[in-house]
Amino acid sequence: NAGVTQTPKFQVLKTGQSMTLQCAQDMNHEYMSWYRQDPGMGLRLIHYSVGAGITDQGEVPNGYNVSRSTTEDFPLRLLSAAPSQTSVYFCASRSGTGGFNEQFFGPGTRLTVL
């Protein structure tokens, strides 16, 4: 198993550009989520999905869109990048839809918005 994979590893954008961060998992996990990690703020949940076709907002969803057309993939879209979105983005997945199981994280995407 590759586990949770993310692409790209690094990205530099200009303000106003759009892009999609890719996340995929090969563990057939129902639950997937996106976090951002910022110094002094820790990890914060952006969006999550409990299965294909089902998504919901986390605590910092503004400026981001998600969709879940398959179990394996959960892309995160930045519609119009802003410097405040400079961060490290992590995708995570977990089996089941309850809170009982272990969560696995991808290697992250480091995004800089100029």
Place this chain on the structure above:
Amino acid sequence: KQEVTQIPAALSVPEGENLVLNCSFTDSAIYNLQWFRQDPGKGLTSLLLIQSSQREQTSGRLNASLDKSSGRSTLYIAASQPGDSATYLCAVPTGSGNTGKLIFGQGTTLQVKP
């Protein structure tokens, strides 16, 4: 509102020492608690998951304990090695657990000196 605290924020020990990292949480109604390791510039690696019904979990030189009534967990690392140098994070799922949102502590950055 659940809050997770890790003390100390940083720790430096000589190689071979046994050490304890602390994690406390304010709401004892948790499903489980998960310990992660994060190397600089890397993603989060799951170390141990303790279910709410368990008192401890062990993996190699790592032993995690959980005391729900006092809102505390400890991660014990035996015979520390320079390769153990990393940031260690603890996290608990929120509320009903169905959102899968993890509340993270700020982490303890460990340096093991040769």
